[in-house]
Amino acid sequence: MLKNLPVPTPLTAPYWEGCRAGELRIQYCQVCERHQFYPRSVCAECLGSVDWVAASGKGEVVSYTVVRLAVSEAYAEEVPYVVALIRLAEGPQLMSQVDCEIEQIATGRSVEVYFDVWSDEVTIPKFRLVS
Numbered sequence: 001m002l003k004n005l006p007v008p009t010p011l012t013a014p015y016w017e018g019c020r021a022g023e024l025r026i027q028y029c030q031v032c033e034r035h036q037f038y039p040r041s042v043c044a045e046c047l048g049s050v051d052w053v054a055a056s057g058k059g060e061v062v063s064y065t066v067v068r069l070a071v072s073e074a075y076a077e078e079v080p081y082v083v084a085l086i087r088l089a090e091g092p093q094l095m096s097q098v099d100c101e102i103e104q105i106a107t108g109r110s111v112e113v114y115f116d117v118w119s120d121e122v123t124i125p126k127f128r129l130v131s
């Protein structure tokens with residue numbers, strides 16, 4: 001059984017290309033000088049045009065859950081694992097897996113991105129705790 005794979009669209013393709021290149025890409029609005037994530041065709045604040053930029057990959061855990069029941073057999077060997085809401089240093093928040101011992105996760109913990117290569121086409125951003 002296979003894991004659920006992302007299906008890039010014209011809007012999200014730069015994000016997935018960035019992951020393959022080892023870069024966490026988010027959007028930036030030159031008009032109101034703010035970052036945004038998830039990808040949108042225009043700035044959600046001012047409707048200005050947005051550019052893709054490389055984020056620092058650093059952030060902080062805002063909230064989290066521990067997944068103890070695999071959604072399918074493809075994930076059976078991974079449980080339990082942590083899924084967290086992460087506020088990036090640039091401001092936007094994203095949901096991702098944090099690779100750590102369950103006992104180590106807490107809100108406010110600092111994290112940084114790394115990239116988990118699943119295939120030639122699919123690279124998934126995940127996070128690790130940093131002290």
Ligand SMILES: [Zn+2]
Nearest residue numbers: 029032043046
């Ligand atoms: Zn804007």
